[in-house]
Amino acid sequence: MMARMVAMMVVAGTTAVLGGCQPTVGNGVTPVEVMPSARRIIDDDGIVVPPGFRIEVAARGLTYPTGIAFDGQGRPHVVEAGYAAGEDWTTPRLLRIEPDGSTTVVAEGGDGPWNGVVWHDGAFFVAQGGHLNGGAILRIAQDGTVRPLVEGLPSLGDHSTTGPVVGPDGWIYFGQGTTTNAGVVGEDSARQGWLKRFPTVHDVPCRDVVLNGHNFTSTDPWHPGRMILTGAYSPFGISTRRGQTVAGRVPCGGAILRVSPQGGAPELVAWGLRNPYGLAFAADGQLYVTDHGYDRRGSRPVPQADDLLWRITADRWYGWPDYHGDRPLPASDDGDGPITAPPPLLATPPGTPPPPLATLGAGAGAAGLDISRDGAALGLQGKALVALEGPIGSRVVAVNLATGATENFAVNRDFDTNRAQERDSASWLERIGFGRPVAVGVAPGGQSVYVVDFGTMTLNGRQESVRRRSGLLWRITKATP
Numbered sequence: 435m436m437a438r439m440v441a442m443m444v445v446a447g448t449t450a451v452l453g454g455c456q457p458t459v460g461n462g463v464t465p466v467e468v469m470p471s472a473r474r475i476i477d478d479d480g481i482v483v484p485p486g487f488r489i490e491v492a493a494r495g496l497t498y499p500t501g502i503a504f505d506g507q508g509r510p511h512v513v514e515a516g517y518a519a520g521e522d523w524t525t526p527r528l529l530r531i532e533p534d535g536s537t538t539v540v541a542e543g544g545d546g547p548w549n550g551v552v553w554h555d556g557a558f559f560v561a562q563g564g565h566l567n568g569g570a571i572l573r574i575a576q577d578g579t580v581r582p583l584v585e586g587l588p589s590l591g592d593h594s595t596t597g598p599v600v601g602p603d604g605w606i607y608f609g610q611g612t613t614t615n616a617g618v619v620g621e622d623s624a625r626q627g628w629l630k631r632f633p634t635v636h637d638v639p640c641r642d643v644v645l646n647g648h649n650f651t652s653t654d655p656w657h658p659g660r661m662i663l664t665g666a667y668s669p670f671g672i673s674t675r676r677g678q679t680v681a682g683r684v685p686c687g688g689a690i691l692r693v694s695p696q697g698g699a700p701e702l703v704a705w706g707l708r709n710p711y712g713l714a715f716a717a718d719g720q721l722y723v724t725d726h727g728y729d730r731r732g733s734r735p736v737p738q739a740d741d742l743l744w745r746i747t748a749d750r751w752y753g754w755p756d757y758h759g760d761r762p763l764p765a766s767d768d769g770d771g772p773i774t775a776p777p778p779l780l781a782t783p784p785g786t787p788p789p790p791l792a793t794l795g796a797g798a799g800a801a802g803l804d805i806s807r808d809g810a811a812l813g814l815q816g817k818a819l820v821a822l823e824g825p826i827g828s829r830v831v832a833v834n835l836a837t838g839a840t841e842n843f844a845v846n847r848d849f850d851t852n853r854a855q856e857r858d859s860a861s862w863l864e865r866i867g868f869g870r871p872v873a874v875g876v877a878p879g880g881q882s883v884y885v886v887d888f889g890t891m892t893l894n895g896r897q898e899s900v901r902r903r904s905g906l907l908w909r910i911t912k913a914t915p
Contacts, residue, residue, distance in 0.1 A: 480867030496905030501550035502875035516546030569595030583697040599713040609710030612688040617755030620733025624655035640686035640705035647676030666779035706752035712802035724800040737766030741794035753787035792838030799824020802873030808880030823870040
């Protein structure tokens with residue numbers, strides 16, 4: 435039990451890839467075409483910002499950037515993931531952004547994606563997704579030396595190790611997503627690619643859970659035409675029984691964890707999330723977290739879930755895999771065919787999830803966020819800036835931390851999602867304005883906001899093409915009178 439309670443907010447939602455909702459740097463996903471370079475229209479006027487603000491490009495030509503941090507001199511640094519959904523592997527890098535927009539390589543690594551970065555006590559700390567060898571939290575010294583603080587995190591399935599952020603206690607807080615969409619390894623796991631790489635991988639609870647014994651039918655990817663039963667929190671093809679106890683352990687999936695900046699065993703903060711992605715502490719010590727919600731897919735069919743916003747207390751369970759917000763998973767008939775209410779996987783819920791603070795809509799793709807320590811400079815007192823990269827995203831929203839009210843802060847002027855994703859696909863041109871905003875960073879002093887834009891993907895029917903070197907770093911400041 436942690437000595438102090440940590441208040442948190444969670445936003446649930448995912449990013450659409452291949453018509454589903456997968457994070458841009460999620461594991462697996464059917465391979466898509468990779469364009470080695472990008473022709474991208476860049477038009478500052480394509481993005482609407484509040485009156486009195488201006489937006490400009492601070493750096494361009496980035497390949498799959500995912501996070502931003504500022505060193506002791508206030509200089510922005512960006513991490514490139516080294517991986518994009520569709521199995522495009524490049525080199526994860528930490529880059530310093532120079533005043534003229536050029537970049538300097540500070541460090542390189544492997545086993546991407548690198549999903550975020552924070553500066554603390556003279557060093558950078560990076561969340562390494564580790565889709566091949568397991569997740570890690572890395573410490574990168576100013577001379578580029580890379581040292582892991584913790585390794586072997588459970589990131590071999592759908593979701594990665596994410597974050598990180600420094601807490602008031604000086605520890606490194608980070609997110610660890612679940613292995614599956616809704617608690618069962620199934621046909622979607624095979625389609626995403628990781629099941630054949632890791633046939634025994636499955637979800638791990640943070641605390642002991644008791645199962646209902648529901649099992650689900652899937653096609654066996656190794657034996658076409660053969661059907662196989664799989665239960666919750668189990669490897670593919672392993673059934674469960676009612677009353678069966680699954681032992682919890684840390685590290686686990688669907689959780690917020692923390693580790694000492696000197697390294698060591700991670701500790702549990704909160705669990706029952708699906709894919710906690712971006713983290714930020716407010717000045718009063720509250721921690722806010724974005725979390726991707728359920729997709730409509732898998733051998734245990736569940737409805738597509740709205741993105742949520744909630745405030746969390748440490749050591750509490752937040753409902754995954756049986757709840758969405760404070761309600762059990764419902765039945766659905768959303769036009770793609772009816773889904774009956776999914777049977778609960780757990781015989782006894784580990785707790786009662788709280789009601790969400792707000793909903794952001796299905797497919798918003800809530801990713802990174804930040805909170806200004808000096809909100810007066812930009813008029814952001816009491817607000818979190820959240821990057822939304824999903825099909826209804828491609829914007830940055832400001833969320834009132836007291837009420838949950840949400841308003842656009844920076845949004846593409848042409849906000850027709852379908853045209854934005856398909857425009858000029860034959861010539862490999864896409865969104866004028868934001869492509870996929872994945873992270874937000876308020877610069878020290880609160881005078882400017884940086885938005886990390888992962889880049890563009892061309893959608894031609896059901897086929898997507900990821901494009902290297904299409905990533906951007908945007909800067910938003912007060913307009914000069």
